[in-house]
Amino acid sequence: MIHRKMSTAIAVAGLAALILSGCAAESDEPGAEPGAPVEGAPDWCGPDEAVVGLLDGFGGNSWRLVTTAAGADEVAKCPSVVEYLYADGQGDTQKSISDIQGMVASGADAIVVFPDAGEAMLPALRSAYEAGVVTVPYRVDPNGTDGEDFDLWVGADFVADGVAWGEWISENFPDGAKILFLSGPAGNSQGIDEREGLESVLTDDSYEFIGEQPYEVTNWDPALTQQVLTAAIAKYDQIDVIVSDFGPSLVGALPEFEKSGRSIPALVTSDGNVLSCFWEEKKDANPDFKLFTVATGNDNVRLAVQHAVARATGGVIPSETAFAAPVFEDSVSGSPNPVTCRDDLPGDIYLSAQMSPEDQAALLD
Amino acid sequence: MADTSMPRSLTSARVSISKGLLTVAISLVVLVVVSAILAPSSVSPGAVLGMLPFAAVLAIVGLGQMLVVQQGGIDLSVPGGVSLAVVLVTHMPNENDALLVPAVLAAFAWAIGAGLLNGFMVGRLGLNPIIATLGTNALLFGAVLGISGGIPRTTTRLLASIGGGQTLGIPHAVLFALGALILVSILVKRTVAGRRFEAVGASPAAARATGLRYRTHQGAAYVWSQLLFATAGILLAGITNQPTAFQGNTYLLTSVAVVVLGGTSLLGGRGFPVATVVAALFLSQLDQFVLALGVPFAVRTLVQAAALAIGVAIYTVNWAALRQRFARASAPAAIATP
Numbered sequence: 220m221i222h223r224k225m226s227t228a229i230a231v232a233g234l235a236a237l238i239l240s241g242c243a244a245e246s247d248e249p250g251a252e253p254g255a256p257v258e259g260a261p262d263w264c265g266p267d268e269a270v271v272g273l274l275d276g277f278g279g280n281s282w283r284l285v286t287t288a289a290g291a292d293e294v295a296k297c298p299s300v301v302e303y304l305y306a307d308g309q310g311d312t313q314k315s316i317s318d319i320q321g322m323v324a325s326g327a328d329a330i331v332v333f334p335d336a337g338e339a340m341l342p343a344l345r346s347a348y349e350a351g352v353v354t355v356p357y358r359v360d361p362n363g364t365d366g367e368d369f370d371l372w373v374g375a376d377f378v379a380d381g382v383a384w385g386e387w388i389s390e391n392f393p394d395g396a397k398i399l400f401l402s403g404p405a406g407n408s409q410g411i412d413e414r415e416g417l418e419s420v421l422t423d424d425s426y427e428f429i430g431e432q433p434y435e436v437t438n439w440d441p442a443l444t445q446q447v448l449t450a451a452i453a454k455y456d457q458i459d460v461i462v463s464d465f466g467p468s469l470v471g472a473l474p475e476f477e478k479s480g481r482s483i484p485a486l487v488t489s490d491g492n493v494l495s496c497f498w499e500e501k502k503d504a505n506p507d508f509k510l511f512t513v514a515t516g517n518d519n520v521r522l523a524v525q526h527a528v529a530r531a532t533g534g535v536i537p538s539e540t541a542f543a544a545p546v547f548e549d550s551v552s553g554s555p556n557p558v559t560c561r562d563d564l565p566g567d568i569y570l571s572a573q574m575s576p577e578d579q580a581a582l583l584d
Numbered sequence: 585m586a587d588t589s590m591p592r593s594l595t596s597a598r599v600s601i602s603k604g605l606l607t608v609a610i611s612l613v614v615l616v617v618v619s620a621i622l623a624p625s626s627v628s629p630g631a632v633l634g635m636l637p638f639a640a641v642l643a644i645v646g647l648g649q650m651l652v653v654q655q656g657g658i659d660l661s662v663p664g665g666v667s668l669a670v671v672l673v674t675h676m677p678n679e680n681d682a683l684l685v686p687a688v689l690a691a692f693a694w695a696i697g698a699g700l701l702n703g704f705m706v707g708r709l710g711l712n713p714i715i716a717t718l719g720t721n722a723l724l725f726g727a728v729l730g731i732s733g734g735i736p737r738t739t740t741r742l743l744a745s746i747g748g749g750q751t752l753g754i755p756h757a758v759l760f761a762l763g764a765l766i767l768v769s770i771l772v773k774r775t776v777a778g779r780r781f782e783a784v785g786a787s788p789a790a791a792r793a794t795g796l797r798y799r800t801h802q803g804a805a806y807v808w809s810q811l812l813f814a815t816a817g818i819l820l821a822g823i824t825n826q827p828t829a830f831q832g833n834t835y836l837l838t839s840v841a842v843v844v845l846g847g848t849s850l851l852g853g854r855g856f857p858v859a860t861v862v863a864a865l866f867l868s869q870l871d872q873f874v875l876a877l878g879v880p881f882a883v884r885t886l887v888q889a890a891a892l893a894i895g896v897a898i899y900t901v902n903w904a905a906l907r908q909r910f911a912r913a914s915a916p917a918a919i920a921t922p
Contacts, residue, residue: 278733280828280829284733405880405881405882430878431878431880431881436881440828440831440834441824441825441826441827441828441831442638442820442823442824442827442831442834443834445634445638445823445824446634446635446638446871446872446875447875448634449630449631449634449635449872450625450626450631450634450872450875450876452630452631452634453625453626453628453630453631453634453876454623454625454626454876454878467826468826470738470825470826471748471823471824471825471826474748475630475634478630478633478634478750479629479630493738493826565678565679565737565738566679566737566738566826567737567738583737
């Protein structure tokens with residue numbers, strides 16, 4: 220009996236969701252020609268009113284916090300967006316899926332999704348897209364097709380990161396180097412893409428990747444990183460360059476070199492204030508410690524938001540479809556930026572992000 | 585009930601050495617020898633100094649778990665307890681050394697609160713410890729997210745030097761672990777309250793019959809364990825420098841593993857603090873050894889799982905019965921042969 224009541228209730232709720240999403244889809248008709256931007260707003264902001272939602276798969280670290288704030292900031296540039304919604308999947312795939320369904324049901328015209336669970340998010344993305352909602356996943360690849368499963372995926376170009384790192388290594392170690400590459404969980408596509416980029420530049424045999432292939436598995440966990448690095452230091456007498464796609468997680472691990480009586484080697488990675496300050500503090504005692512960083516990519520979300528808002532409001536669709544992280548710091552050439560430490564601000568901010576360091580610090584308080 | 589599976593002591597020796605300690609100590613020696621032959625870099629001074637702080641943290645967590653396990657309970661709120669301590673001592677001070685002491689006190693206050701909650705649910709209300717402590721774990725993670733928003737902060741310099749530093753070449757974390765070991769050993773083995781505590785674990789019914797407040801002892805174990813988890817979390821924050829908000833997650837399985845490897849029965853009874861600490865050292869060195877071997881991540885995980893399975897099997901499989909059975913099975917065959 221109770222079961223029947225519950226299933227009726229669920230059916231009614233589902234029907235309501237369908238009707239609501241249907242309504243949302245109908246009201247989504249573009250009213251004006253694209254290319255007629257709102258005055259004082261960027262050209263990707265069209266004249267049609269829209270409700271825009273940002274969905275995070277996992278909001279629980281400072282990087283995500285800054286990224287989310289960057290997304291909200293980008294949305295706020297467009298006055299046509301009448302309502303901005305946010306949902307945090309809290310690392311739970313089931314919740315992330317129901318967040319999408321909930322947002323579609325509540326009448327969002329466009330959603331920007333960080334699909335942490337990858338392909339598991341594809342059905343939810345597809346159903347949102349088919350319900351007529353502008354759907355823009357970003358950063359993590361949900362393995363679907365643009366225009367079929369969603370409007371488009373605004374990925375980060377991790378191969379480009381690898382290429383930038385490789386070029387710096389070949390410039391600073393022209394005679395070859397022993398390279399230790401650390402990435403996240405086993406098999407993650409980010410690490411594999413970066414490796415591909417590195418190899419496309421470092422073709423000469425004098426460049427040798429040591430340790431586990433294609434990268435040392437650290438799960439981006441500082442404790443495991445420390446253990447992996449300790450083992451590598453003991454095993455290899457010569458490590459010229461460490462490549463890591465999560466620089467700040469190395470701050471606790473790098474002093475292991477000093478404990479073994481060796482200089483911290485060159486580090487090629489993504490930026491973070493804590494890392495820059497660490498370099499500032501350690502550079503004099505460690506002659507080999509050079510630092511090269513690419514932007515950690517908080518602004519990837521801005522491009523995704525632009526695509527979503529442009530489609531929902533009838534603005535000009537940006538031509539860029541992938542976010543290439545710019546080179547940020549180089550302790551050797553000082554270009555485009557020398558390593559910059561803001562020791563008056565928290566370590567967990569990213570000076571490479573568009574958002575000002577002070578605003579990021581305020582977010583963390 | 586616990587008596588049949590309780591590891592016996594070698595009574596002929598002047599100092600009694602438990603079967604657990606003997607097994608795990610021999611295993612450790614064998615592991616070190618194998619490490620030295622197959623992956624010499626894993627026993628080099630640098631690698632050992634890098635491994636010891638993590639072994640120390642695991643040892644402290646394991647001691648906490650042991651106190652609960654010897655009461656026939658289990659504390660699955662380890663991840664929440666450790667993570668909350670990590671978050672409190674990094675988030676509250678926000679890189680300001682002056683606020684470190686209040687933060688540490690807050691971490692211990694939370695630990696006592698969580699321990700009392702567990703103790704009340706298990707000791708007083710008689711709830712199943714697996715369910716009760718998992719519930720507390722969820723509550724603690726709620727607190728982790730509530731306090732930090734899931735966003736950890738960089739460790740203060742003072743804590744980094746306390747947790748990650750060395751004195752006379754000995755990592756501080758090791759000193760803390762030794763302190764915890766001595767404290768637990770003396771309290772449990774040399775004080776009246778400790779002997780009562782152990783008696784309750786060996787047989788709650790007998791303890792009750794002799795008029796001991798067995799419920800209080802069972803409940804108190806959860807407070808002690810949370811205090812040790814918090815200590816481990818504070819050290820871990822110092823060691824990793826840039827911890828995540830979920831740093832305790834890896835200790836759920838390993839904390840139980842070291843207790844079992846140390847020979848403490850999951851059914852309750854005597855606790856073996858020294859063996860637990862040696863088991864922590866064994867598991868950490870095993871990690872380091874497999875890392876140094878340079879095998880793929882998948883193999884690494886398999887080796888650790890196999891070590892656990894073998895360790896548990898040593899104590900839980902009834903080897904005497906198994907031998908008897910095989911002897912019986914092979915006896916007719918022996919007769920058949922001319």
